[in-house]
Amino acid sequence: MGQVVRPQRTAATMGxxxxxxxxxxxxxxxxxxxxxxxxxxxSGFWPAMALQAIGGIWFGMWGVIVAxxxxxxxxAIGEAIPMYVAATLIPANFFQAWTVAWVFRRFxxxxxxxxxxxxxxxxxxxxxxxxxxxxxxxxxxxxxxGLFTWEAQPLFWAGWFVGNTWPAIVFGSxxxxxxxxxxxxxxxxxxxxxx
Amino acid sequence: MSTQQIVxxxxxxxxxxxxxxxxxxxxxxxxIFILLFFNAYxxxxxxxxxxxxxxxxxxxxxxxxxxxLMHVEKYFKVLMTLxxxxxxxxxxxxxxxxxxxxxxxxxxxxxxxYSQALGFGVMVYVRMFxxxxxxxxxxxxxxxxxxxxxxxxxKISYVARTYLTMAFRFIGMFDSDFNxxxxxxxxxxxxxxxxxxxxxxFVFGYYLIPLVAITIKKxxxxxxxxxxxxxxxxxxxxxxxxxxxxxxYVGKYYWRYSGKDTxxxxxxxxxxxxxxxxxxxxxxxxxFM
Numbered sequence: 001m002g003q004v005v006r007p008q009r010t011a012a013t014m015g016x017x018x019x020x021x022x023x024x025x026x027x028x029x030x031x032x033x034x035x036x037x038x039x040x041x042x043s044g045f046w047p048a049m050a051l052q053a054i055g056g057i058w059f060g061m062w063g064v065i066v067a068x069x070x071x072x073x074x075x076a077i078g079e080a081i082p083m084y085v086a087a088t089l090i091p092a093n094f095f096q097a098w099t100v101a102w103v104f105r106r107f108x109x110x111x112x113x114x115x116x117x118x119x120x121x122x123x124x125x126x127x128x129x130x131x132x133x134x135x136x137x138x139x140x141x142x143x144x145x146g147l148f149t150w151e152a153q154p155l156f157w158a159g160w161f162v163g164n165t166w167p168a169i170v171f172g173s174x175x176x177x178x179x180x181x182x183x184x185x186x187x188x189x190x191x192x193x194x195x
Numbered sequence: 196m197s198t199q200q201i202v203x204x205x206x207x208x209x210x211x212x213x214x215x216x217x218x219x220x221x222x223x224x225x226x227i228f229i230l231l232f233f234n235a236y237x238x239x240x241x242x243x244x245x246x247x248x249x250x251x252x253x254x255x256x257x258x259x260x261x262x263x264l265m266h267v268e269k270y271f272k273v274l275m276t277l278x279x280x281x282x283x284x285x286x287x288x289x290x291x292x293x294x295x296x297x298x299x300x301x302x303x304x305x306x307x308x309y310s311q312a313l314g315f316g317v318m319v320y321v322r323m324f325x326x327x328x329x330x331x332x333x334x335x336x337x338x339x340x341x342x343x344x345x346x347x348x349x350k351i352s353y354v355a356r357t358y359l360t361m362a363f364r365f366i367g368m369f370d371s372d373f374n375x376x377x378x379x380x381x382x383x384x385x386x387x388x389x390x391x392x393x394x395x396x397f398v399f400g401y402y403l404i405p406l407v408a409i410t411i412k413k414x415x416x417x418x419x420x421x422x423x424x425x426x427x428x429x430x431x432x433x434x435x436x437x438x439x440x441x442x443x444y445v446g447k448y449y450w451r452y453s454g455k456d457t458x459x460x461x462x463x464x465x466x467x468x469x470x471x472x473x474x475x476x477x478x479x480x481x482x483f484m
Contacts, residue, residue, distance in 0.1 A: 011428035013418030015358045020414035023365025024406060027373055031402075045396040047403060073362070082326035083234045146319040147281060149312075151288035171400050175407055182408070186415055195430055 009187055014062055017188040021059065021066045025051050026074040048074075049096060049164040050172035053126045056101030057111045057176070058183055060190035067097030085145055092138035096164070099133065100126035105192050112180045113173065122176065127168040135160040204263070209334040213261035218336035222456040223345035223449070230333045232463045237325035239470045241481040243318050246325040253328035262335035277323055285316035294484070314483035339363050340449040347446040350436040354428045361417070372409050376402050 029048035048070075055063025068090045075081035075089070103125045104111060109118045139157045142148060148156055183189050203214035212218050233253070237246050285292065286303070289312025297309040339360060346356050377387065380401055387395055387402070473479050 009430065010418065010422060011354065011430055011432075012421035012426045013415060014430060015354065015428070015432075016361065016418035016421065017411070017414040019358050019361035020365050020369075020410050020417065022362040023369045024410040026362075026366050027369040028403065028406070031373065045399075047396075047399055050403075051407075070362075073366075082237075082323075082330050083230065084238065085326070146292075146315065147277075147323070148284035149288045150291040152284040155288075156284075167396065167399075170397075171403055174400060175404060178404065179407055179411075183411060186411065188411065188414060188418075 009190070013187050014059075014190075017059055018062050018066060021051070021055050021063065022070045022073070025055070025066060025070040029070070029074045045167060046163045047167040047171055049131070050168045050170075050175060052093065052097045053100050053130060053168055053172055054175055056097035057104050057126075058180070058189055058191060060101065060194040062190065062195070064094065064097045064101060068093040085141075088141040088145070089138055092134040092136075092141065095137065096130045096134040099130045105194070108192065111176055111184075111191055113176050122173065123169065127165050127172065131161050131164045131168065134164065205338055207262070207335055207338050209262075209331065211263045212336055216261040216336070218260040218262070220451070220453070220455075221336075221459070222452040223337075223341040224348055224452065225456045225459050226333065226337050226341055227345050227349070228460050228463050230337075232467055233329035233333065234326060235467065236470065237322045237329065239474050240322075240325075240479045241318055242479050243321035243481065243483065245479060246318075246321045250321070250325040250328040253325070253332040257332055257335055260332075260336050262332075274324055274327060277327075278320055281316050281320045281323070285312040285319075289313070289315070311484050314481060317483055318481045340445055343445045344449040347436075347443060348450065352433045352436045353443065354432055355434050357426075358432070365413075368413070369406065369410065373402065373406060376405050379405075 025048045028051060029046065052063075052067040055066050057063070059066075071089055071093050072083070072086045075086040100122070103109070103121050107117075107121065109115075109121050111118075113119050113122055135157050138160055139148075139153050142156065143150055143153050184191070204211040205214060205219065236249055240246050240249070286308055287306055289309050290297070290307075292315040293309035293311040297311050299307045300310045300313070301308040343356055343360055346359070380386070385398060385401060387398055390398060470479070
């Protein structure tokens with residue numbers, strides 16, 4: 001008694017969450033970027049980052065796929081970022097979702113953020129480390145495209161890092177705490193598996 | 196009584212195109228070639244004059260293809276912020292792109308402004324203008340059905356195409372849900388647009404959390420509906436189509452191809468090879484550096 005049996009995951013439900021999560025990330029990414037633009041393609045407020053990180057934790061590789069797939073579509077539709085430029089941001093976006101998803105699985109942490117260890121991993125890895133990696137890879141891609149110079153990189157790196165980190169801390173923590181108990185009862189919740 | 200003429204238009208990713216537009220006669224696969232070549236051209240070319248000409252050509256093509264420019268113009272504002280982005284970078288932090296013997300043309304306080312860095316900035320900015328206008332052109336003339344039928348011809352699997360189509364469908368759906376949430380919050384006295392710029396991000400959570408709940412609910416409903424309609428596939432997505440599958444409705448009714456498409460594709464391939472050769476011989480270098 002008391003054991004929760006979740007219905008088996010199917011391609012239809014997981015495909016739907018893949019598509020739906022891509023949709024929400026695009027909408028949130030576009031509205032978020034527009035609310036506090038810094039300049040060019042860097043925003044001082046990018047709440048889609050919170051969804052990128054949460055997607056990796058909740059939906060495993062389905063969430064990670066969304067994390068690097070949706071910016072290509074949202075950047076093209078929202079800001080007309082050319083295809084090849086958007087494609088070079090794939091590594092940055094991949095690590096912004098995969099790293100925390102791996103840490104939570106590797107150390108058997110709880111996405112409901114119940115213990116101090118869960119909180120530490122979420123803040124240090126999910127919000128800070130991921131964005132250090134993402135901002136470094138992303139701004140390096142922009143430097144290689146010539147969009148800004150090596151000397152200007154730290155300035156835009158800081159813009160990327162801050163713009164991604166604080167929405168992840170505020171909204172990511174809130175969503176994980178409030179929504180995880182609800183999402184874990186559904187069949188789209190993949191944690192602690194990857195697929 | 197006056198008679199009102201109804202003009203049939205098709206919804207593309209960015210705007211609308213007139214039903215009689217030449218873009219609607221073009222094969223979906225030709226549009227994929229246009230995407231690949233038009234995005235590659237500005238990268239191969241360093242000369243800002245050639246890239247500027249290419250950028251304006253894209254805008255002229257949008258007119259020729261009868262794309263509704265009123266929906267596209269707002270995206271050119273991106274180019275204004277991009278200008279700020281690039282020129283602040285090359286003016287204040289331009290040493291690394293100025294070469295070994297830079298020429299100082301001005302001093303802003305203790306900052307030296309180099310002519311080579313400005314030349315580099317012009318090259319990058321005009322390249323971005325060409326790239327953005329190329330992307331706008333493609334997004335203005337391509338419909339979801341075009342993309343799906345092209346993917347089918349390129350042997351992309353039915354499952355991958357279905358998920359991609361759904362993602363595009365969900366964008367519009369969540370966009371409208373987001374507006375509904377905005378209206379609901381406004382009815383409760385919260386209007387994000389009336390907030391000062393610095394406060395907007397802080398109230399964003401009131402929109403984000405309901406949207407996340409709606410997303411998960413809709414995804415589960417969509418998945419259940421698909422299952423009830425006998426959608427079956429392995430959990431690991433196969434990217435390529437299996438042999439012997441029937442042509443889909445979209446593939447059958449939205450696919451078109453004519454001799455003109457062969458001519459356009461051949462022209463694009465020849466132009467691409469020509470550009471690579473021109474680059475090899477330094478014919479498309481930036482004269483301002």
